[in-house]
Amino acid sequence: MADAEKPQCKVILANNIAKTLLEEVHTGLQKISHKPKLVGFLSSTDPAARVYAEWTRKTCTENGFDFELREIDREALEDAILDANVSPDVDGILVYYPIFGSGQDQYLQQLVSIDKDVEGLSHQYISNMYHNIRFLDEHQTKKSILPCTPLAVLKILEYLRIYNMILPYGNRLHGRTITVINRSEVVGRPLAALLANDGASVYSVDISDVQLFTRGGGLRKRRHDVHEKPGWTLKDCLPISDVVISGVPGDKYKVPIELLKEGAVCINFSSEKNFAPEVKEKASIYVPSIGKVTIVVLLRNLLVSGVIHGVEVGD
Amino acid sequence: MADAEKPQCKVILANNIAKTLLEEVHTGLQKISHKPKLVGFLSSTDPAARVYAEWTRKTCTENGFDFELREIDREALEDAILDANVSPDVDGILVYYPIFGSGQDQYLQQLVSIDKDVEGLSHQYISNMYHNIRFLDEHQTKKSILPCTPLAVLKILEYLRIYNMILPYGNRLHGRTITVINRSEVVGRPLAALLANDGASVYSVDISDVQLFTRGGGLRKRRHDVHEKPGWTLKDCLPISDVVISGVPGDKYKVPIELLKEGAVCINFSSEKNFAPEVKEKASIYVPSIGKVTIVVLLRNLLVSGVIHGVEVGD
Incomplete structure (x- = not known):
């Protein structure tokens, strides 16, 4: 039967992704x-x-x-x-x-x-992230924390093998086209920048416009470049996107499934469902929520924070 | 005639207020x-x-x-x-x-x-302002700058003698009731806090609610207190306010003149006109715009900044 031959969408729950990350956290915890x-x-x-x-x-x-x-x-x-x-x-x-x-x-x-900012929302962290600066200090002893939710999405994309480990570090999304729906300062914009820094072409879609984020060629700062795409809408981005990541607040917004590329990878980071159930007829992989991964990422940051404070108290 | 006996509203232009402040700036400039x-x-x-x-x-x-x-x-x-x-x-x-x-x-x-932040919008400045901290450093050599637009309003209120110089510093608005319409982080909220820190009862009115700011009694930090006023609207605040300061963006909003107290002092800090011309039939003083004062306040901050940089370069 034709239907049986159509490959099924794989629904991956955040819980399963969180488990592998938790093992890392447990190992770290034993050391403090x-x-x-x-x-x-x-x-x-x-x-x-x-x-x-x-x-x-x-x-x-x-x-x-x-x-x-x-x-x-x-x-x-x-x-x-x-x-x-x-x-x-x-x-x-x-x-x-x-x-x-x-x-x-x-x-x-x-x-x-x-x-103590385990969410990674301090201006210094965000500014470092946009400029691809990995440490807070010259001597590279204090890691600059990445904002939790965008980092959780990156970890999910690693788990889903969207990051291609064959490629060199910093370029593992090369060749990928990704649409991110939402351009908030807390999630959407940092996420688009991080993905672009790793080599993807990222369409950042907001209620007012579409912007294309690509990895910057600047020598001074290895930050992403942003190109305005006047007149563009989801109609232009979705059909060419391998990955669609949506985080529109509220329960009214739905990603137009008919515009998705066959076999797209769909990830929802809204607390509501931005993808209707029919997404499974179009997507190859669907991650309906990411909250449980976000919390584990937060525990990773807390661990770093705990190490710092432990040293201050103990030594 | 009865009409002739009714005291007229005095319209005061920002330009005139700016002039007196500019003299101070000129004196300072000669020293660097x-x-x-x-x-x-x-x-x-x-x-x-x-x-x-x-x-x-x-x-x-x-x-x-x-x-x-x-x-x-x-x-x-x-x-x-x-x-x-x-x-x-x-x-x-x-x-x-x-x-x-x-x-x-x-x-x-x-x-x-x-x-170099002459607008006084850096988080450290804003946070110091809310906590009534006047210097950036322990040794009190670097002044913590106040955000320009709220400070311009304070300077206007000083010029208008709403600040009563008979009263001790820090309490010169004691007995005044002031309504501030707009609670943005850039102007409305800091302004309400500054006025409360100087002793006024301030109704801070936003699209969603009304809050009363009063001077805090806390020992640790001399910051203002905020009291929610559930159910309150302009109907409750305006008739009891000596001063009404409005800064709603856009050209649609108008302060309801009929609710103003007879003889109120009205100040508009929106780039549009929040008060219809009839305000002059109700107000004792009306300041239609404050931009020119804001720029002089900015020059004062630039002067402080110029002094700092001059010392660094010259010494």
């Missing part, structure tokens, strides 16, 4: 003397924030980390973050957004001390 | 050896940004400062800012927003080197 402690600040009224908080607790406690959730009135959050910044028993700080849903959230983000 | 240079970056397509750029040029050159406008494609702006950060002949950097109109604008803002 204290249990790293993560403090989560919940001031958001968004139910998705609470779900994420509970996931964090579960993943932390199941994997040998301490977790404390502090539910704080949003007006008291600023002082609470400043306290945690200087508290020696806190290794990492995680703030659940949105809180004010305005520029005030970015202000709060920047208050978190850089050496 | 080089002409401070401001570089403006124009990547915005907003016509108001170009107008503001031309105003900056005019004010700079008329008052003994150097000004250079660099019109840069927005994709090249990041590198251009980083270049200006390390260029010894640049004393101050001013970026005209909006550019991307998204979180990317905040990212760019934070790229400007703190000692």
